[in-house]
Amino acid sequence: MKITDTNERLKQIQCVGLISKPYDTGLTNHFIKIKSALLRYGVELLVESRSSELLGCEGVSFDEMCRRSDFLIALGGDGTLISLCRRSFEYAKPVLGVYAGQLGFLTDIKTEEVESFIDKIFTQEYRIDTRMMLEVSLHVEGAKQTIVAFNDVVFSRPKLSGMATIEAYIDGEHINSYYGDGLIVSTPTGSTAYNVSAGGPVVYPLTKALILTPVCPHSLTQRPLVLPVNFEVKFKSGDEDTVIIVDGQDTYCIGDYDFVSIKIAENGAKLIHRMDRNYFKVLKEKLHWGLK
Numbered sequence: 001m002k003i004t005d006t007n008e009r010l011k012q013i014q015c016v017g018l019i020s021k022p023y024d025t026g027l028t029n030h031f032i033k034i035k036s037a038l039l040r041y042g043v044e045l046l047v048e049s050r051s052s053e054l055l056g057c058e059g060v061s062f063d064e065m066c067r068r069s070d071f072l073i074a075l076g077g078d079g080t081l082i083s084l085c086r087r088s089f090e091y092a093k094p095v096l097g098v099y100a101g102q103l104g105f106l107t108d109i110k111t112e113e114v115e116s117f118i119d120k121i122f123t124q125e126y127r128i129d130t131r132m133m134l135e136v137s138l139h140v141e142g143a144k145q146t147i148v149a150f151n152d153v154v155f156s157r158p159k160l161s162g163m164a165t166i167e168a169y170i171d172g173e174h175i176n177s178y179y180g181d182g183l184i185v186s187t188p189t190g191s192t193a194y195n196v197s198a199g200g201p202v203v204y205p206l207t208k209a210l211i212l213t214p215v216c217p218h219s220l221t222q223r224p225l226v227l228p229v230n231f232e233v234k235f236k237s238g239d240e241d242t243v244i245i246v247d248g249q250d251t252y253c254i255g256d257y258d259f260v261s262i263k264i265a266e267n268g269a270k271l272i273h274r275m276d277r278n279y280f281k282v283l284k285e286k287l288h289w290g291l292k
Helices: 028-039 049-055 062-068 078-087 111-122 279-287
Strands: 015-020 044-047 071-076 095-099 127-131 134-140 143-149 152-156 164-170 173-186 210-217 225-227 233-237 243-246 250-253 259-264 269-273
Touching: 015 028, 015 049, 015 062, 015 078, 028 044, 028 049, 028 071, 028 111, 044 049, 044 062, 071 078, 078 095, 078 143, 078 269, 095 111, 134 152, 134 243, 152 164, 173 233, 210 259
Parallel strands: 015 044, 015 071, 071 095, 095 269
Antiparallel strands: 127 269, 134 143, 134 259, 152 173, 152 243, 164 173, 164 233, 173 210, 210 225, 233 259, 243 250
């Protein structure tokens, strides 16, 4: 079974950057193990300044860390990894997710496995998967602000008693009016997040596609829509209070903009995984598939 579409490897490993889960003061011992494992290979470990305050070490700015590092480590969970992929997007550095807890969808290396996995990195026993990201453009008076999303962009009603009205256009042509609690625009990686809870399809993460899933639509005829990657979709809302939530981390008000356009970003996020990571095994465990 082909599980990746690239044979990419790290060209050199002289310096590694690390960020940790915000406000989590219980990760220091895991950080020390990571640092010791890298030191065995003569690799310098840089820690982002905010994380260094929690981990009790010297820190550097986020930009310096990204610029100098050959790859980056997210120590915490899926949310920490998503934040790092978004913040470091312009640097195009591969990211390793180390999960301090149970098995995650994205962070498949547990803290107790990190030392042995670092050894495997230096013996080329790893793979790098490129995950699609969304380019989100917020347009106002001829100018635009561009941000990236890893999992999804959610258009949501501002209050429980209201209903969101979202108009969607492709190539200037109106394709649909979404009435209900909102609309999710998802990457294949994000298909197992809010998208699947709203009844959207589970899409293999290396698939090239853009997924639109209505949230509790007013009409039963509304269904999820999967589009090719070369499509750019423009969105407007009949309610200026409709909010735009990017990866559950950043929030914008659609009333502040003339329209919002979403397409697949030219570059993706590079994730470092075990060679034997099996996506379907993760699905079975997290979604309890096959259980009687």
